[in-house]
Amino acid sequence: MSGMVSEEAMVVSVADIAEGMKRMVLRAPSIARSARPGQFVMVSTEAKDALLARPLGVSGADPADGSVTLRFAVVGKGTGWLAGRRKGDTVRIYGPLGHGFTTGAKDCILVGGGTGLAPLFFLKEAIEREGGKALLLAGAKDRMCLMESDVLEVGCIVATEDGSMGELGLVTGPLKRLIAERRFDMVYACGPVPMLKAVKQVCAKAGLSLEVSLETRMGCGVGACNGCTCDQAEKDGAWLKVCKDGPVFRAEEVLR
């Protein structure tokens, strides 16, 4: 991990992409230049009592115009404060942090659950730019938890647990079907752990390699506090740090 910087980022635009879900574009040229899909930034907020910065996945980055896109659910103090920023306001962010996805796949599936979709937009772009094919699968409890407008725009297969959008059921339904249809070279997933575990099972059966992105509560985001341990896996005798060793891991490393 190198090339991390702290930047005073200017808000370029904020948009609603579903109820309680925002897409925010920031001008943060240094981060935009080096961010890779799967990496994240820490956002410093001025929300009352919120001391620590909040981790958000990089959902898009364009070195040409210096923009960084975030897609996030408004769930509490920090994200509430961020959602209240307007065009022209500044927000202090630092990054890009962590290890991202291994790109280079030729024909792959991206599985996103809820806010786990955020980094996958960026990954899809990168894989397609490198000439690969990337199919996006979006799963959520209901349509409220999807990044609806953006999901529809990039085109993807949707499954909701209540059937309010797309297929009824879990994302593993369409995933199994796709895998049975043709040979893919890679699967990437980001979302809640039960979803990741289910995806892992499907991929293991089909002999497909899988990379997953994990979420934990974070203190610093850079490996300084040992607060973000993943107690599922060890490296050199120590538990893995999600912020530095991850957040992207090979599935067999972190999911049991």
Added chain:
Amino acid sequence: MNDALKTELFGLEMKNPVMSASGTFGFADCYRDFFDPAMMGAIVVKALTPLPRAGNPPPRTCETPSGMLNAIGLENPGLREYMARIAPALKGIGTKLIINVAGSTIEDYVEVAEAVEQDGGADALEINISCPNVKEGGLAFGSSAKGAAKVTEAVRRAVGMPIIMKLTPNVTDIAEVAKACEDEGADAISMINTLLGMSIDVKARKPYLANETGGLSGPAVRPVAVRMVWQTAQKVSIPIIGMGGISSAEDALEFMMAGASAVAVGTAQLADPMAIPRIIEGLSRYVKDEGLASIREIVGAACPGRKVAG
């Protein structure tokens, strides 16, 4: 660099009085992209124990009003790995290096202290008798003057290098514990470690932290820490390194005016990777604006009964 910020602690010459707090700066490897650690007065690294420790299960941290609880549990790679991999990387870091030592027995402290002295790469030891997050985290020693004296005495006998005793605020009279350390030959006191606390997840009806209790740090503890430094400065004549919620140059000045010769920054650095350089810069501006020849002029300014000279 500003000469007015030069600080001397027990013969250790530092560029400025600002250090990292143990456990919030890794082994000085995490913030290099943001600034060169050589700009700090000293680097204090994560606690080191004789054997590797995995630490406590997650969740390990929890944000609280103007602060945070942590229950990391002294996760560290252990002495052997430290000597093989980390100590060499810290050589030539460009500033003073202080190793935080933890243990569950007196022998543990002595073992790590001796190994660090032999290695020769560090400038001082910070003896952590104050970790609230593991049953044998030294708190058993740190919570009484007698226990603190025992550890100080044993480490003093074992090594010649400077030793700083790091004290817990979870005691009735911290100044008395500090005095006991001074009497046994400690070179300095650092204070405070975290305040024992708890936060409950009302939805889940159980504590947020897997360890249940954790140590409170950050701005929330600052007034408690300043008061303790002020009381201790009137009781001991060895220098005090003050910490607890320092997030700005003004906060650092509070501690120094209360009697601390130097300060450490922990939680604020976790929250903002530029916190330490910002604080050093702020102190630099302060001495200029106030026309001070040395920052030392304000040490103890609000503590007329301060015993340590200079």
